[in-house]
Amino acid sequence: MTDMHTLYHGTTHDFAAIDVRRGKPFKDFGQGFYLAETYERARNIAIRNRRIEENRLRVMGDEKELPVFVYIYEFNLLDMNGLNVKRFDTADREWLRFIIANRMNRTRQHDYDIVIGPTANDDTRASIRTVMNAANGAVLSDTALSLLIEMLEPNNLPEQYYFGTSKAAAMLKLTERHELK
Numbered sequence: 001m002t003d004m005h006t007l008y009h010g011t012t013h014d015f016a017a018i019d020v021r022r023g024k025p026f027k028d029f030g031q032g033f034y035l036a037e038t039y040e041r042a043r044n045i046a047i048r049n050r051r052i053e054e055n056r057l058r059v060m061g062d063e064k065e066l067p068v069f070v071y072i073y074e075f076n077l078l079d080m081n082g083l084n085v086k087r088f089d090t091a092d093r094e095w096l097r098f099i100i101a102n103r104m105n106r107t108r109q110h111d112y113d114i115v116i117g118p119t120a121n122d123d124t125r126a127s128i129r130t131v132m133n134a135a136n137g138a139v140l141s142d143t144a145l146s147l148l149i150e151m152l153e154p155n156n157l158p159e160q161y162y163f164g165t166s167k168a169a170a171m172l173k174l175t176e177r178h179e180l181k
Contacts, residue, residue, distance in 0.1 A: 003078045007035035007161055007172070009071040010046030012053055014179075018169040025106045028099045029115040029162035033169055035073065036119075037159050042070050043180065072176040079171045080114060088117025091157055093145040113168035118157035 018033050025031045036042040046068040057064050088095040099120050101109045163169045 003076050004074055005077055006175075007037065007073050007075065008039050008042035009033070009035045009073065010042035010044070010049070011069050011071070012046060012050045012066040014067065014069060018163070018166075018172060020164055020166060020169050026103050027162075028102060028120050028160065029112075029117070030102045030108050030110065030164055031106075032162050032164035033172075035161040035163070035172075037161075039070060039072070041158055043068070046070060046180070068180040070178045070180065071174060072178075073172040074175050075171045075173065083113040083165075083168055083171075084111060085114045085116070086110070086112040088115075091118040091120075093142055096145050108164070110164075113163070113165045115162040115164065116159065119160040120157070 020032045023031045023033055027034070036045065050066045050068050053066055054064065086098075088098070095117055098110070098115075163172065
């Protein structure tokens with residue numbers, strides 16, 4: 001196994017440098033820079049985000065067609081030494097509590113430079129939103145969380161990489177950038 005890893009970032013934004021502060025809050029692992037393990041997943045995220053943003057603009061009276069980009073990065077897994085890294089090997093109760101805490105709060109809920117773990121993707125969003133609304137900030141029981149995780153089919157969730165600090169993002173080396181039509 002090589003120490004070099006390829007990751008993909010799909011977006012509607014054209015940028016030269018990563019700024020982790022420009023990420024949206026209320027995401028799985030908090031505000032930061034997210035990457036997928038496959039080109040297809042990053043492309044699909046960018047296309048979905050374009051559709052959402054174009055619909056939002058249309059409601060505001062702005063008919064604009066946004067671009068779609070996929071950025072391809074390499075990073076050396078050995079460079080993670082010295083960084084505060086959290087890895088979720090599976091979608092379990094700890095993972096779900098972590099996601100709920102980040103999705104319910106605008107401010108950073110942890111001090112990790114990098115978080116790696118399953119994506120609570122579009123298929124899981126409604127279920128997690130229901131649990132968040134029911135919880136209303138309260139700690140959920142292990143039984144309720146276990147039932148939700150079972151419904152999410154954790155073995156089918158794609159892995160995501162979160163880079164939450166500039167120090168961590170500096171590890172990423174841009175190798176290619178594709179603008180999709």
